[in-house]
Amino acid sequence: MMDAKAVAILLLKGVGQVMFQGNAITGAFFLLGIFYNSWLMGLAAVLGVCASTAAAHLLHFREKDIANGLYGFNGTLVGIAIAYFFGLGLIAVAAIVLGAMLSSLVMNFMLARKWPPFTFPFVISAWILFVALGIAGQAKLAANPPAQASAIDPASVLGAGIGQVMFQQNVVTGTLFLIGIFVASRISAGYALLGAAVGALVGIGLGAQMAFINAGLFSYNAVLCGIALGGSKLKSLSFAIAAGALSSLILYAMMVQSALPALTAPFVFATWIVLVVKAGIRQ
Structure with missing residues (x-):
């Protein structure tokens, strides 16, 4: 007991x-x-x-x-x-x-x-x-849309991007998450920040609404990709960036096509794909 x-x-x-x-x-x-x-x-x-x-x-x-x-x-x-x-x-x-x-x-x-x-x-x-x-008619799958924005907000991208892993669009919350990650692994904390930045850059490249980018919606899956695949070697960096970028592309496609929220599915699918590629390279 x-x-x-x-x-x-x-x-x-x-x-x-x-x-x-x-x-x-x-x-x-x-x-x-x-x-x-x-x-x-x-x-x-x-x-x-x-x-x-x-x-x-x-x-x-x-x-x-x-x-x-x-x-x-x-x-x-x-x-x-x-x-x-x-x-x-x-x-x-x-x-x-x-x-x-x-x-x-x-x-x-x-x-x-x-x-x-x-x-x-x-x-x-x-x-x-x-x-x-x-x-069962409980509720519609709807959440409050992010506030409109016309310019990139780096603090929001990084803070909310990490916070959105757990549905928290809040810079303070994201900062607390980052501190928690840092306590366990400095490398993981660094990759979390990198992932948030990569996801935002892909969102900008896709021409996504700035409000969604600042809200961290293009970053949170890439944050998880960075943590899951990141490491001290250069190959790990390239795989983490590739998976993060791919996850944001998958998210964009799901936002357009899927009736269900993407959740962390883009992270899972992107990471599985990169792991398969990684295994193929080793062979």
Whole structure:
């Protein structure tokens, strides 16, 4: 039986793994940033990480993976996403619990086959919930549009770009996220900033609305690409930049064609593609 401190550390590691940092202090900074911007989404994040981690325990998934927070981060994202789009009513709370548990099942399925899951368990679980909640007439998938802008705002691009990984369009929140990443890995923090910049540049190149670029919507997937693929070698830099740019292109296509929110799917698809290319180069 784990004591309260051990449980808290485990859950915070799960939150930290949203940006692939199995560090409880990182997770604490992430939660602080979310609560700073929205206490509702903060509560939803806590509910999500608790539900997905509990499900992994009850289903006796690999203890080492649970201890590293690998069954916490997708549930965290499910919770925040549901609260962001649908609020935090009774049905939304039930959806968070069910979606977080589903994300753990998908995570275990992928880990057992040694497939790199990244945030795909979150994406597929959230999409299923969005369709179900939409059919149930709960709410439309709509969020407040970003404020209009005519010029690039570097602070907003970097801060909101990192914050948007967890649906937080807030520079202070993004800064807290960056500090949390830095605590665990300076290299990851650097790649997070690089990813945010790469995504914004691609958005500018595509002629996207400046408001969307400043809101970090073209950056957050590239931020995750940078953290996931970044390293100290030059090849890692090139792969991270390539994946980040590709993720922004995929995001743009999904914004035009998809009826469902892209979430972090562009990051997942772009990273899988780059990993396949990377493996081919090695051969």
